[in-house]
Amino acid sequence: FTAWEPQRLPGHRAWAADVAAGHDAGVRLSLRVEVAGLDGGDGPGTGPSFRVVPQIHSVSDPAVVADAAEVWAGGGPAAEAFGPRARMDTLLMLRRAARAWPTLTPLLSAAVPDAVEPADEEITELLGPAARALAATGVQVHWPRELSARRLTARAVIGPDGDEAEGGAPRGLARTASDAAPLLSSDALLTFNWWFALGDQQLSREELDRLAEAGRPLVRLRDQWVLIDPDEARRARETQDRKVTPIDALGAALTGSAEVDGRRVEVRATGWLERLRERVADPARQDGEPAVGQPAALTATLRDYQLRGLNWLHTMTSLGLGGCLADDMGLGKTITLIALHLHRQTLEGGAGPTLVVCPTSLMGNWQREIEKFAPGTPVRRFHGASRTLDDLPEDGFVLTTYGTMRLDAPRLASARWGMVVADEAQHVKNPYSATARALRTIGAGARVALTGTPVENNLSELWAILDWTTPGLLGRLGTFRTRYARAVEGGDPAAAERLGALVRPFLLRRRKSDPGIAPELPPKTETDRAVSLTSEQAGLYEAVVRETLAAIAEADGMSRRGLVVKLLTSLKQICNHPAQYLKEDEPRIAGRSGKLELLDELLDTIVAEGAGVLVFTQYVGMARLLERHLAARGIGTQFLHGGTPVAAREEMVNRFQAGEAPVFLLSLKAAGTGLNLTRAGHVVHFDRWWNPAVEAQATDRAYRIGQTQPVQVHRLIAEGTIEDRIADMLARKQGLADAVLGSGESALTELSDAELADLVELRGGTR
Numbered sequence: 176f177t178a179w180e181p182q183r184l185p186g187h188r189a190w191a192a193d194v195a196a197g198h199d200a201g202v203r204l205s206l207r208v209e210v211a212g213l214d215g216g217d218g219p220g221t222g223p224s225f226r227v228v229p230q231i232h233s234v235s236d237p238a239v240v241a242d243a244a245e246v247w248a249g250g251g252p253a254a255e256a257f258g259p260r261a262r263m264d265t266l267l268m269l270r271r272a273a274r275a276w277p278t279l280t281p282l283l284s285a286a287v288p289d290a291v292e293p294a295d296e297e298i299t300e301l302l303g304p305a306a307r308a309l310a311a312t313g314v315q316v317h318w319p320r321e322l323s324a325r326r327l328t329a330r331a332v333i334g335p336d337g338d339e340a341e342g343g344a345p346r347g348l349a350r351t352a353s354d355a356a357p358l359l360s361s362d363a364l365l366t367f368n369w370w371f372a373l374g375d376q377q378l379s380r381e382e383l384d385r386l387a388e389a390g391r392p393l394v395r396l397r398d399q400w401v402l403i404d405p406d407e408a409r410r411a412r413e414t415q416d417r418k419v420t421p422i423d424a425l426g427a428a429l430t431g432s433a434e435v436d437g438r439r440v441e442v443r444a445t446g447w448l449e450r451l452r453e454r455v456a457d458p459a460r461q462d463g464e465p466a467v468g469q470p471a472a473l474t475a476t477l478r479d480y481q482l483r484g485l486n487w488l489h490t491m492t493s494l495g496l497g498g499c500l501a502d503d504m505g506l507g508k509t510i511t512l513i514a515l516h517l518h519r520q521t522l523e524g525g526a527g528p529t530l531v532v533c534p535t536s537l538m539g540n541w542q543r544e545i546e547k548f549a550p551g552t553p554v555r556r557f558h559g560a561s562r563t564l565d566d567l568p569e570d571g572f573v574l575t576t577y578g579t580m581r582l583d584a585p586r587l588a589s590a591r592w593g594m595v596v597a598d599e600a601q602h603v604k605n606p607y608s609a610t611a612r613a614l615r616t617i618g619a620g621a622r623v624a625l626t627g628t629p630v631e632n633n634l635s636e637l638w639a640i641l642d643w644t645t646p647g648l649l650g651r652l653g654t655f656r657t658r659y660a661r662a663v664e665g666g667d668p669a670a671a672e673r674l675g676a677l678v679r680p681f682l683l684r685r686r687k688s689d690p691g692i693a694p695e696l697p698p699k700t701e702t703d704r705a706v707s708l709t710s711e712q713a714g715l716y717e718a719v720v721r722e723t724l725a726a727i728a729e730a731d732g733m734s735r736r737g738l739v740v741k742l743l744t745s746l747k748q749i750c751n752h753p754a755q756y757l758k759e760d761e762p763r764i765a766g767r768s769g770k771l772e773l774l775d776e777l778l779d780t781i782v783a784e785g786a787g788v789l790v791f792t793q794y795v796g797m798a799r800l801l802e803r804h805l806a807a808r809g810i811g812t813q814f815l816h817g818g819t820p821v822a823a824r825e826e827m828v829n830r831f832q833a834g835e836a837p838v839f840l841l842s843l844k845a846a847g848t849g850l851n852l853t854r855a856g857h858v859v860h861f862d863r864w865w866n867p868a869v870e871a872q873a874t875d876r877a878y879r880i881g882q883t884q885p886v887q888v889h890r891l892i893a894e895g896t897i898e899d900r901i902a903d904m905l906a907r908k909q910g911l912a913d914a915v916l917g918s919g920e921s922a923l924t925e926l927s928d929a930e931l932a933d934l935v936e937l938r939g940g941t942r
Contacts, residue, residue: 201260203232204268205315213400223393225298228290231265244289275308298392302404329411331433332368333424334445369414373401387412422647428452430673455680470517475548480685480692484511487683492621497644499624501684507880508625509544512596517549526569527593534599535576539825545572564590577602577610584613592619600624604636628868634660645681697885699878703902705894706769715749720935728928746935750893751862755797764804770891781857782810782837788857791873793843793864801840812838817845843873852876860890863901895938
């Protein structure tokens with residue numbers, strides 16, 4: 176009763192018959208190609224001629240096959256085998272095949288559809304697009320065995336010219352960092368040669384010219400006849416050898432393919448480029464070179480996975496190729512980098528100061544770690560009004576912030592750096608930002624990025640990081656988006672595999688959950704704790720939804736997007752506490768928020784146990800309310816946010832680690848990275864962030880190497896609200912975090928009015 180009224184469409188009768196022919200016919204059709212005149216020459220007018228014969232196959236017994244002419248003759252074994260409908264079924268199949276290859280059209284009106292004699296250009300079609308179209312209709316093409324069609328394949332061979340191919344590697348393959356730069360130099364070009372083959376036979380340029388000039392699908396070559404698409408031969412002849420930069424050549428060698436003139440071709444490396452490909456693709460292979468051991472100057476014992484990370488970083492930096500160490504937070508990226516610096520000081524020509532660019536909150540941590548694990552190594556902060564680069568020690572560290580680096584990039588670029596390190600490299604994930612552009616101006620013998628989240632939102636962020644560490648590897652951003660990002664984000668497994676082959680050697684990522692990585696870490700328990708809204712919260716929530724959805728329905732464009740963002744923010748604040756949304760100057764805090772009541776219960780237990788707890792919120796205003804409320808209850812707190820000075824941050828960390836303040840309130844974005852807060856046995860996320868990677872980073876302030884107690888993570892969620900739906904979204908999104916993440920809040924602004932209403936509707940969850 177819900178179906179549309181039937182419509183009469185007589186104009187589609189022929190189309191319906193064609194479709195039915197492929198499913199209802201009792202026969203199947205194939206085409207047999209016959210060639211006459213193979214004993215003669217292949218000159219103009221004297222070459223072989225073609226004949227295409229339709230064959231009928233029984234569906235019930237595939238062994239029964241006959242020419243169409245035999246079926247039309249009738250009365251013989253063929254007529255009996257195929258039954259009375261054989262002619263009708265054959266014509267239906269022929270009609271369908273003729274649509275794919277019009278050369279068959281004369282058979283539809285012939286008294287006996289025995290054969291057609293196609294011209295050379297029609298045979299050329301049958302070697303390419305027509306064969307694919309016929310196959311789609313279920314029609315196979317059978318060529319003479321002595322003439323099996325051979326596809327002309329093109330393969331690029333990339334490598335050095337002349338003596339370099341088998342001789343010593345250029346300076347770019349030297350093992351000292353100071354000699355590494357030429358490998359990335361655009362004037363150190365490699366040869367991009369083309370190899371062509373018919374089947375398994377390699378062709379010379381002269382033979383390729385002959386195939387292209389013949390202009391026929393059947394050509395005499397090496398005392399035998401071969402079938403080939405003449406257009407393909409002409410395209411191949413027009414493809415010229417050319418020069419490519421080493422980084423482009425290495426990228427093609429790693430993926431095994433390259434895109435040339437819009438076509439993807441197979442690529443093989445030769446000479447030292449192949450040896451480089453093998454070494455980069457599998458850094459564990461030492462090729463006779465002893466593994467890098469722990470530096471003698473390091474006053475710590477590296478774990479096995481950290482030692483492997485050191486060897487990987489040494490391989491990449493010694494080749495002049497940068498790298499991104501993307502281990503989970505808390506696995507010791509800092510100490511691994513310190514070990515790399517110490518090791519490089521022992522190499523001939525490898526000395527030079529290391530510049531570390533990091534967020535403001537991490538400078539103190541870097542200095543303490545260097546002083547602890549590399550005592551005697553000079554450390555200087557390039558920060559503040561009195562900053563200077565005068566008399567830089569060759570074996571020291573210089574620490575600066577992203578903000579200072581952006582302001583003073585010319586001074587930093589004028590110094591000679593052995594290595595530049597970008598810590599929490601997601602800070603330069605926008606390649607067009609002033610910070611990212613400034614960082615690119617600072618040269619060095621090696622570049623290393625450190626980050627726990629190489630991809631927070633989309634693959635362009637990965638491009639921004641790797642294009643800094645290894646310039647040119649992924650090509651231009653626009654090309655990368657077209658060739659990889661859109662295809663991978665669209666679910667193309669082949670594109671994902673090619674991107675993985677290209678990126679994997681330059682990015683090392685280990686997780687705490689990987690076997691053997693951090694077996695000494697205690698267990699971590701994550702719990703979503705649902706709370707009900709108070710009646711005040713529910714009333715505010717429904718009023719805001721009703722009023723804002725009405726305004727959104729009347730708006731469009733940027734105005735509508737702005738209203739959606741305002742709605743989402745307002746609802747999340749109401750879920751936290753009415754006083755936060757209402758911006759009350761002298762609020763009554765207790766008894767108005769379900770989340771606050773649950774937090775009080777949790778803190779009563781945690782403080783009684785003498786444990787420490789981190790409470791994260793994305794809103795400074797909410798943290799101030801919590802600070803005021805907990806002070807009234809006599810619970811000691813401290814609050815770290817984006818405006819907290821560096822010295823004060825370090826004091827706060829020390830006080831918390833010493834047990835002087837059991838509750839540490841933290842702004843999610845300001846304190847989500849780099850801090851060691853292992854005294855915390857509990858982590859509370861008071862509100863939800865759009866990106867699971869950001870929340871995981873915050874949790875890792877407590878759950879990291881050095882943690883000896885189990886860690887319990889509590890996520891507070893107002894049930895029946897938008898937070899419930901965000902929690903579901905994040906649970907789904909977490910599975911994609913290592914590939915492509917959605918764009919969070921910005922994606923929600925594109926929802927339709929109905930979808931938005933469904934997202935924000937209050938569904939129960941009140942008292």
